[in-house]
Amino acid sequence: MQSSSDLFPVALMSAELRGDLTEDVYRLKPGNSPDPSVELVLTRLGRFGHEGARGVPVILVHGSFSNRRFWYSPKGLGLGPHLARIGFDVWIAEMRGHGLSPRNQQYRRNRVADYARYDLPVIAAFVREQNGQVPHWIGHSLGGTTLAAALGGQYLGEGDVASAALFGSQISRIYWPLKVPPVAWSSRLLLKRFGVLSGSRLKRGPEDEPIGVALESLRWHGLFGRFGDAERDWWAGLSDVQVPVLAVAAAGDQQDPVWACRKLVEQVPTEHRHFLQLAKDEGFSDDFGHIEMLVSKAAEREVWPLVVYWLEHQRLPAATSTAEAMAL
Template sequence: MRSSSKLFPVALASAELRGDLTEDVYLLKPNNSPDPSVELALTRLGRADAVNARGVPLVLLHGSFANRRFWHTPNGHGLGAWLARAGFDVWLAEMRGHGLSPRNLGYRHNRVADYARYDLPAIAAFIAEQCGKPAHWLGHSLGGLTLAAALGGGHLAAAQVASLTLCGCQISRLHWSLKLPPLNWGARLLLRRREQVAAGWLGQGPEDEPAGVVREGLRWFGLFGRFGEGKEDWAAGLADVTVPVLALAGAGEQAAASAACRQLLERFASPAREFLCLGRAQGFAEDYGHAALLTSRGAQREVWPLLLHWLSHQHLPAVPGEASATFA
């Protein structure tokens, strides 16, 4: 079968018409990591009435225990579908072993370090080849941290990023008990024997998560941990990143407190960086939770238009109260 790319083997796995949207699923085999079995599914959403017109590319990265359905439901709803209808060239990336991406041979050892070092650069290169312009990148939870790791580690070039949006992302807050060295080390040792952490763990879902990713997260948030891998200090590396950045946090979040989300944003050197807390105190209809800030009906009314404005202009519109804070 002829490859859809000149960079590395890419197969067009399916091309479907979903109502008013086209849905093309590509399977990338970059062959750029120590595990040669890695294949990555990348779904493109576009308007059916503009097949030959490419919009501005936008890449959406799901969080832990998730897949592309976080952004695009089978019946055509979700933020990804909505932004495609708004004219963006939307790309839904699925990490190794998630969604349509097959489980690689080293699945149990998968880490964010691998996503950042190998997978995101390959995805960025393919989208640049297809679209001819830098993409906007939006990540939820672990997806956003993967983007921060790729940028902080110098694996994703700033020239490939038109803007960055981090939703519910932080690197400084975890339940106090898991910061205790005996408990943290014990949990990591237990996970070394496991292939995966089952979907639904701690109320997460619907996908299983490789044990390696969970062990990596425990190391980051441990008492002596840091956001990095080996000699790479991703948090420190963000001081060299100057792309426009928006950070969203839900006032009702437990997994990522808004203060911690803001602390991550402050590590960037971007001249254009904004923080938005989504809660009643800031003039919103509810205190949004970790997933609800992007997936709920309220988010569709209140949050999605703000994201559209940010992606179009790299600044937020005026919002009620103190919801938006711009950094000089």
């Protein structure tokens, strides 16, 4: 079968009409990581009748226990279709073993380090090849954390990222028991007995997560842990980022609190960092939650227009009621 790319083998899995949208699903087999079995699936959304027009590319990255349906429902609803309908070239990534992306041979060992170092650069390269422009990125929860890791590790640079928006993403929330070595060791031994964490059993979402991600998180939050891998300190590397970065936090988010989301973006140089808090005190209709900040009727009315403005201007509008919507 002829590849859809000159970079590495890519198969067009399907090309469908979904109402007023076109849906092209690509399977990438880059062969660039230690596990050569890795395949990644990208879904491109476009407007029917405008197939030849390539708008500004936007790549959406889901969080943990999730897949492309966070951005794009079977009924054609969500931020992804919204952006496609107004002319953006929308690409929805699914991480290893999530959604349409098959589980690789070493699935249980997958880590954010692998996503950031191997997978996101491949996705960026393919989108640039297909579109000809540098893409914008939007990540939710672990998707945003993965983007931060790729930026801090310098796996993605100015040629790969026009801007990055991180929704409900942080690494600074403290879990004090994990600072106690015996507790940390016991937790690691317990987790190693499992291959995956079940999203359905934990009531966290429709997908499983490889145990490697959980073990990696334990290391980050341990007594001498850091946001990075054996080779690079991603946290320190964020101070060298040269692209606009927006962090959005929700006042009602119990999982990724506002202060921790703010702390992440504060690692980015002042001239490139922006922060927005979704809260009643800031003029929004509600204290948004972790999911509701992007998936809700209120988000469609109040948050999605700000996302569009950000993608068009790489800043937030001066009329935004929150004083912290502008650069810190």
